[in-house]
Amino acid sequence: MAIVTISTSNSRPPPINEATLIGWMRMHLFSSPLNSILTILTTYIIYLTVSGVWVWGVVDAIWIADTRRECFDINISGACWAGVSAWMENIFYGRYPREEIWRIDFGLFLLFLWMAPLWMPRVRGKVIIGMTTVFLYPFLAGYLFSGGDKGIFMSVMVSAAIVGIIANTLNATLGVLADRSLSNFVNNKLGFGNAPEEKQQKVFLIFLAVCFVLAYIWQSGWQAEIVSWTKWGGLFLTLVISGIGIASALPGGIILAMGRRSKLPVIRVLSTAFIELFRSVPLITVLFMATTMFPLFMPEGVVLNKLVQVIIAVCLFNACYMAETVRAGLQAIPKGQAEGAHTIGLGYWGTMGLIVMPQALKHMIPNIVGSFMGLLKDTTLVSIIGLFDILGMLRSISRDTPWLGLHKEPLVFGAMLFFIICFAMSKYSRHLEAKLSTGHKV
Amino acid sequence: MAIDGDIKKAVHVKPKEEFDFFNDERVRSVFYQILTACVVGFCVWYLISTTAHNLEARGMSSGFGFLTSEAGFDTDFKLVEYVPGVGTYGDIFIIGMLNTLYISALAIIATTILGFIIGVLRLSNNWMISKAALAYVEIIRNTPLLIQVIFWYTGIFSLLPRIKNSLDLSGGSELILLNNRGLYMPWPVPGDLLWLTEATVVIVIIGIVVFKRWAKKKQDDTGQITGTFLPSAAAIILLPGAVYLMSGSPLGWDIPTLQGFNFQGGATVPPAFLALLVALIVYHTAHLAESVRAGILSVNRGQHDAAKALGLRQNRVFSLVVIPQAMPAIVPPMISLWMNVVKNSSLAIAIGYPDLVAVFMQTSLNQAGHAIEIVGMTMGFYMFVSLTISWLLNIYNKRVQLVER
Numbered sequence: 001m002a003i004v005t006i007s008t009s010n011s012r013p014p015p016i017n018e019a020t021l022i023g024w025m026r027m028h029l030f031s032s033p034l035n036s037i038l039t040i041l042t043t044y045i046i047y048l049t050v051s052g053v054w055v056w057g058v059v060d061a062i063w064i065a066d067t068r069r070e071c072f073d074i075n076i077s078g079a080c081w082a083g084v085s086a087w088m089e090n091i092f093y094g095r096y097p098r099e100e101i102w103r104i105d106f107g108l109f110l111l112f113l114w115m116a117p118l119w120m121p122r123v124r125g126k127v128i129i130g131m132t133t134v135f136l137y138p139f140l141a142g143y144l145f146s147g148g149d150k151g152i153f154m155s156v157m158v159s160a161a162i163v164g165i166i167a168n169t170l171n172a173t174l175g176v177l178a179d180r181s182l183s184n185f186v187n188n189k190l191g192f193g194n195a196p197e198e199k200q201q202k203v204f205l206i207f208l209a210v211c212f213v214l215a216y217i218w219q220s221g222w223q224a225e226i227v228s229w230t231k232w233g234g235l236f237l238t239l240v241i242s243g244i245g246i247a248s249a250l251p252g253g254i255i256l257a258m259g260r261r262s263k264l265p266v267i268r269v270l271s272t273a274f275i276e277l278f279r280s281v282p283l284i285t286v287l288f289m290a291t292t293m294f295p296l297f298m299p300e301g302v303v304l305n306k307l308v309q310v311i312i313a314v315c316l317f318n319a320c321y322m323a324e325t326v327r328a329g330l331q332a333i334p335k336g337q338a339e340g341a342h343t344i345g346l347g348y349w350g351t352m353g354l355i356v357m358p359q360a361l362k363h364m365i366p367n368i369v370g371s372f373m374g375l376l377k378d379t380t381l382v383s384i385i386g387l388f389d390i391l392g393m394l395r396s397i398s399r400d401t402p403w404l405g406l407h408k409e410p411l412v413f414g415a416m417l418f419f420i421i422c423f424a425m426s427k428y429s430r431h432l433e434a435k436l437s438t439g440h441k442v
Numbered sequence: 443m444a445i446d447g448d449i450k451k452a453v454h455v456k457p458k459e460e461f462d463f464f465n466d467e468r469v470r471s472v473f474y475q476i477l478t479a480c481v482v483g484f485c486v487w488y489l490i491s492t493t494a495h496n497l498e499a500r501g502m503s504s505g506f507g508f509l510t511s512e513a514g515f516d517t518d519f520k521l522v523e524y525v526p527g528v529g530t531y532g533d534i535f536i537i538g539m540l541n542t543l544y545i546s547a548l549a550i551i552a553t554t555i556l557g558f559i560i561g562v563l564r565l566s567n568n569w570m571i572s573k574a575a576l577a578y579v580e581i582i583r584n585t586p587l588l589i590q591v592i593f594w595y596t597g598i599f600s601l602l603p604r605i606k607n608s609l610d611l612s613g614g615s616e617l618i619l620l621n622n623r624g625l626y627m628p629w630p631v632p633g634d635l636l637w638l639t640e641a642t643v644v645i646v647i648i649g650i651v652v653f654k655r656w657a658k659k660k661q662d663d664t665g666q667i668t669g670t671f672l673p674s675a676a677a678i679i680l681l682p683g684a685v686y687l688m689s690g691s692p693l694g695w696d697i698p699t700l701q702g703f704n705f706q707g708g709a710t711v712p713p714a715f716l717a718l719l720v721a722l723i724v725y726h727t728a729h730l731a732e733s734v735r736a737g738i739l740s741v742n743r744g745q746h747d748a749a750k751a752l753g754l755r756q757n758r759v760f761s762l763v764v765i766p767q768a769m770p771a772i773v774p775p776m777i778s779l780w781m782n783v784v785k786n787s788s789l790a791i792a793i794g795y796p797d798l799v800a801v802f803m804q805t806s807l808n809q810a811g812h813a814i815e816i817v818g819m820t821m822g823f824y825m826f827v828s829l830t831i832s833w834l835l836n837i838y839n840k841r842v843q844l845v846e847r
Binding site for chain 1 (some may be wrong): 474807
């Protein structure tokens, strides 16, 4: 016999209104007794940490002093930022001659000038801008930083880079102001405005060649003072090493990843072995290998300096990590894409270059930026084998007589610097990912 | 009939294949492979021959004979017997390997536990906790590990009080002491009858496994739930405890005591060890927390809602529905993180903890030369470890795939 009671049970309370501050707090901070205790405990720990750091780093900190002793005399419990600020130039530029520092700043400015058009929506020819950044800028910057006798090869590359930067800047200016490309503008001025496109291209190339000759003549008239690589240091050296690493890691990684996914067994086995070899050992062992074994590999009379050894090691190491990132991206692209490309008659390189790789790279943007951040952070390891990169400089503060034993403050400063750079990079990669995502969200 | 045959013939006629030697795919692939093999082979041959030539020109010997010659230096942390002046480079290699594996193993265990906790806290409904976890993860992940290692060493563990004013971590009983020479703690000295207690622990664990299986079978068959946690916990504590007491407490403790200027007895770990251990744990916990969070988020929200709709409590929703499904997404990054712990422990060299790279690749290489052999052995060790770990990963992946079908 079924018993049916007809009486209303007590109605449940309405859900908490999250729109008000009190409601939000009840929902997210004090939803249960345990949660309330945890909230209060966490708040207390955060308060202790933040106030401790604040008092040490700001309230009690000493900003102006000549020695560490003086810092102690003023306030022993505060941070001694005076030591860091006394070494500020060293931290950024190393022991680069002070009167030549403008060259580093100028080099960075040129890089900014070169890459800025990539962010301007109305500028034409972004692929060419990107390619010239990777293939021409490093030579111009390299010469700017090291100076000395140019030699034929460097003369050619520097002149090409000068033409590149001028053409790039003019192209960007025209793009923003008049919404047209440099090629178009030159052709109009020379009276070929109505000529067919192929002819316009030829005219533009001839124009560039003339500029190149002019630049070559101009650059052979001066020479930058030589600065030995042993004087390079600080954040500048870190950026040089990681910059070259980044510029070479992506192409190297793409080649290795394609080799690992190749159908040809010899190429596949060799690429796989190479990638796995470098991925399974720590970077520091690769750096030691570079400094101890590379000299044995070189034919007699050829001496690589330590910086070159380190850069080669960093490039090899990072290309292998990038290869795995790219391979993961390639695996995520459905097979139908490659098959579709084959059907419309594209060969291997066409399929890879036009269809599969662009999708794979776009897919992996956050991971690629993550690898770059890892590379930037890993570059600090070169301080262990005796290069004075930013960490090497930060550590030498504690060995400088007036600041003997000053360890904490330089390291905290360095950590903050890296945090700002890496955090900005990761935030930007999220933005880029959102901007470029054209696929359907599942 | 005739027409039929004609049709058959017509069907079976193959189109004449024109063999174009230069555009045939097979010829090309063979050609490319031979070309690659030749280029790589030439590079290898060139490297080997120049190296041999250079070694000869500089009068350097090669071979592994140096491993049996004595190394004239000592390391300040070792897990095996070693007498400086008598011990060989081979011994140094073993000490280095053990030191690397020891600190990596400790760091891996702690990281795995803490990483899961922080990863779950990151997803906590409690705003304060999730934001605190986020701040921790972001700060740690965006600064170089090497800076953190050096910071822990020079900024924290080297600035601890001297031996006379050691910090007492055991609350006034002076058993566990921390000072700028390291951490001093009591070390167990097993007695004769300790094997009885150890055997009991093993038996109890086997018993618990059987008990759990039985409880699960019972739940599958009848639907009745048998609580296993409390009985198991009681058994694992009480039974070995009783045996231990009955056999006369066969475990002595070697306690550190201050004699002269230093502590004698007990176990000691140097500050560099502590600094590296803490740095490795803090750094990799932040990374693992991100993987755990991503893994849990990868489980469809509907699974969570459906489990709640069935009436499961929040912790059961997690332990029975969400976590088991998140594991396949968490374990692969977790295992490659373990590999990273082993590799990153090589940063010990910056603060003087005698790991493999520091004692073998730096000190021994500087003293004995033999760059090729030493670099090869060191890299070989790391490769062996990472191959072992990725082998484990493959086993796991296979098992998960079988379950998934």
